Amino acid sequence: MNPKMYQDKVVLITGSRRGVGKAISEHFLVNGATVLGFARQEATIEHPQYHHFMVDVGDPDSVIRGFAALKKVTDSIQIVVNNAAVLTSQYSMIMPPAAAQAMVNVNLMGPFMVSREAAKLMRKRKWGRIINIGSMAASLEPIGDSMYAACKAGLSTLANVMAKEFASMNVTCNTLGINAIESDMLSQLPRDKIEEIISGLPIARFSVSDDILNVIDFYASERSSSITAQTVFLGGVN
Amino acid sequence: MIQETAVLEVIFKALNNLNDELNDSDKFEVNENTCLFGANAELDSLSLVSVIVDVEGDISDLLGHSISLTDDRAMSQEISPFSNVKSLLDYIVVLAVEGA
Numbered sequence: 001m002n003p004k005m006y007q008d009k010v011v012l013i014t015g016s017r018r019g020v021g022k023a024i025s026e027h028f029l030v031n032g033a034t035v036l037g038f039a040r041q042e043a044t045i046e047h048p049q050y051h052h053f054m055v056d057v058g059d060p061d062s063v064i065r066g067f068a069a070l071k072k073v074t075d076s077i078q079i080v081v082n083n084a085a086v087l088t089s090q091y092s093m094i095m096p097p098a099a100a101q102a103m104v105n106v107n108l109m110g111p112f113m114v115s116r117e118a119a120k121l122m123r124k125r126k127w128g129r130i131i132n133i134g135s136m137a138a139s140l141e142p143i144g145d146s147m148y149a150a151c152k153a154g155l156s157t158l159a160n161v162m163a164k165e166f167a168s169m170n171v172t173c174n175t176l177g178i179n180a181i182e183s184d185m186l187s188q189l190p191r192d193k194i195e196e197i198i199s200g201l202p203i204a205r206f207s208v209s210d211d212i213l214n215v216i217d218f219y220a221s222e223r224s225s226s227i228t229a230q231t232v233f234l235g236g237v238n
Numbered sequence: 239m240i241q242e243t244a245v246l247e248v249i250f251k252a253l254n255n256l257n258d259e260l261n262d263s264d265k266f267e268v269n270e271n272t273c274l275f276g277a278n279a280e281l282d283s284l285s286l287v288s289v290i291v292d293v294e295g296d297i298s299d300l301l302g303h304s305i306s307l308t309d310d311r312a313m314s315q316e317i318s319p320f321s322n323v324k325s326l327l328d329y330i331v332v333l334a335v336e337g338a
Contacts (some may be wrong), residue, residue: 043262064304068304120295123288123291165284167288168284
């Protein structure tokens, strides 16, 4: 890979402190990008081209304040990765409403607000890539994940509608449906259940970071200007 | 206090930017009577959104604080702020006075 492939790009990544978001952030940094990270807590990445903003994407006012702060660093964003998410897995009848509401706020409203504000900056340069991190749950609809799966299915729909709205601005909107990857979020779920699901997939293994980064690079590529309103699932989920 | 001329300049700039992106046959005349919304609008809905985003951003920069042209209040005005350039100008001036 060309180590400078993202050198002129400013990338906003939500949930950049850990897990998949941190791996994506580090990938863009290694490849020359300036990375703006949104997360609720302090930064875990130290890099001269990394700028951290303490933002709760589940709170629209916090997102607005985050964009006001980042505009002091840059007046442009080329790539957005909506990665931040929360997961509570529980049978619907006993799911705490607050936990369900938090999933709607962070997993759906968050990407909406971040994409909305980023698009205003992208339109000035008539170029942009919005990439949502979805989940195999949207397709597999596992028991216990009613709200999480609904949010992730909604995330694809969000991208698909925005793809139409932003097409004239040369901004593409796509979704990557990841499957199980070793992370804090995965550790919240029963291991045996996850292994059972993964064993039933065409590619019956946990994902690794590079599986995700490969699709991110594809969506973010200059050559992908006609790739929009698409959802790619890892592991053979469809 | 923000000057009406400065607001008008921002609105004209946004409309002229839009005009620059249109085919010659779709370009429209920009003046205080230019219709922005409704049956006689010169702009399609997506173009109006682009103009609103530009105007909101530039006016917020001028005022030093953010304003919203698309909140419930704007949408519930008896005469839509987006009827034409003059109505948008008047509405922004009201917002500016209130926020001063």
